[in-house]
Amino acid sequence: MPGEPPPQVVELESFLAERGERLLRTAILLTGSREAGEDLLQTALERLIRNWRAIRGNPEAYLRRSLTHLATDRWRRNGRWLIKIGMLRTLGAGEQPDETSHVDQRDQLVRLLAQLPSRQRTAIVLRYWEELNEAETAEVMGCAVGTVKSATSRGLQRLRELSGIDSAEPQATAGGQQR
Amino acid sequence: MRQELTDLLRAGMERVPASVPPGLARHAYQRYRKRRTRTRAAGAVAGMAAIAGAVVVVLAAEPGPAGPRTQTTAYVVSKVARALDAAPSNYVMFDRLAGLNIRLDSWASASRSRFEQFTSAGQLVVDEGFTFATDTVVSVNYQKKTWFRSVFPNYGGSSLAPSPSCEFGGMMVVVFPQPRAMAAQLRAWVACGLLKIGRSSVVDGVEAVELVAASSSGTMTYWVDTSSYLPVRVTTSGSETGSSTRQDLRWLPPTPANLSQLTVRIPAGFIQAPPPKPGN
Numbered sequence A: 001m002p003g004e005p006p007p008q009v010v011e012l013e014s015f016l017a018e019r020g021e022r023l024l025r026t027a028i029l030l031t032g033s034r035e036a037g038e039d040l041l042q043t044a045l046e047r048l049i050r051n052w053r054a055i056r057g058n059p060e061a062y063l064r065r066s067l068t069h070l071a072t073d074r075w076r077r078n079g080r081w082l083i084k085i086g087m088l089r090t091l092g093a094g095e096q097p098d099e100t101s102h103v104d105q106r107d108q109l110v111r112l113l114a115q116l117p118s119r120q121r122t123a124i125v126l127r128y129w130e131e132l133n134e135a136e137t138a139e140v141m142g143c144a145v146g147t148v149k150s151a152t153s154r155g156l157q158r159l160r161e162l163s164g165i166d167s168a169e170p171q172a173t174a175g176g177q178q179r
Numbered sequence B: 001m002r003q004e005l006t007d008l009l010r011a012g013m014e015r016v017p018a019s020v021p022p023g024l025a026r027h028a029y030q031r032y033r034k035r036r037t038r039t040r041a042a043g044a045v046a047g048m049a050a051i052a053g054a055v056v057v058v059l060a061a062e063p064g065p066a067g068p069r070t071q072t073t074a075y076v077v078s079k080v081a082r083a084l085d086a087a088p089s090n091y092v093m094f095d096r097l098a099g100l101n102i103r104l105d106s107w108a109s110a111s112r113s114r115f116e117q118f119t120s121a122g123q124l125v126v127d128e129g130f131t132f133a134t135d136t137v138v139s140v141n142y143q144k145k146t147w148f149r150s151v152f153p154n155y156g157g158s159s160l161a162p163s164p165s166c167e168f169g170g171m172m173v174v175v176f177p178q179p180r181a182m183a184a185q186l187r188a189w190v191a192c193g194l195l196k197i198g199r200s201s202v203v204d205g206v207e208a209v210e211l212v213a214a215s216s217s218g219t220m221t222y223w224v225d226t227s228s229y230l231p232v233r234v235t236t237s238g239s240e241t242g243s244s245t246r247q248d249l250r251w252l253p254p255t256p257a258n259l260s261q262l263t264v265r266i267p268a269g270f271i272q273a274p275p276p277k278p279g280n
Helices: A007-031 A034-050 A059-078 A080-085 A102-113 A118-129 A134-141 A145-163 B002-015 B024-044 B049-061 B066-090 B179-192 B256-260
Strands: B092-099 B102-108 B112-119 B124-131 B136-141 B146-151 B195-203 B206-215 B218-225 B231-238 B244-252
Touching (some): A007 A034, A007 A118, A102 A118, A118 A145, A134 A145, A145 B002, B066 B179, B092 B256, B179 B195, B195 B218
Antiparallel strands (some): B092 B102, B124 B136, B218 B231
């Protein structure tokens, strides 16, 4: 880009220096791969620049909402198979997770996120990574609080089944308001 | 218990590497400007749909100032090459080639590859697989009803995945596509300035952008998925021979069913034959 960048780009660069890593991680978790996450964030930034004048002081909320909607659009467009593969390999049928290593379990759970349907994955990322409460998550996703509750609960249940972690435990607090 | 699962999940999310590439906001701004320019160009001739289409294509193909154009192509190719480098570990690549009076279906993973060659009438001629770790080839000839097993060093290396160069011929990637060979070739071409970004289009329902390499011997075009940066189609057209080929690529999850496509099956009754001598 020849010459000085416009002020909004300079402002955006400084915002990204502070919050970019967190947003990129959200994008990676939503898409299932680093490449797709970077591309998603760049598309969201492009959308932000286009609507810069309409954004009043909170680019993060706008970007988070854009990431969520763009990821859903992408998922619909590309079909499940492309998204499912993602960041890392998942366990094959009959394989058991390494119970001795919490590191393995943590990484495994993130890998398995990519196997969830879009809505469940989005709800879990917003609730447990972005740490939004159910009302905030519902606002970002553009759905009812009840939908967030059920998507989160089903997503966690599916992760539990796929990972084999605490599969015997009851869901005592499913759908609760914990942050 | 549930708390433990969510704690582990949070901890896993924290561990996902995520460093923002430098210049991301500027790249987004460039894309925004480019899109706005195209939209305005198309809008300027609204009502003349055919002409509008031509204007958009011309703008996309128009060589801009050397810096930005080179940077944009290099940026896209770096993403494509990275995706291709990582692909063998994450996918089974399926490639269907049509043209040159044959059809070739091939599969490739990190450890094995296989192709089936058909006549233009759809008759299976050869089914051949290669295991990288042992350099072992298993090949079935359906016309002669024979098969052989042999060790062919460099089968999947220099002999069929040519060294990257600034030159190319129409048959280059057609013979035996390997994701990492494609990545090396694309990197070489962008370093030579041979590769240009073309127009965007939808290929089999996937939004894709063209990477076009043109030389005196012909044109080779990669259509790259703008989401995954993996090629979904490769075409060649020879300017002298007039021949053309088309390869459609699919990146399949490594499920047992897809992995089984990498295995050659020897039909009952086929006779084992001595392997051909090197060079044949």
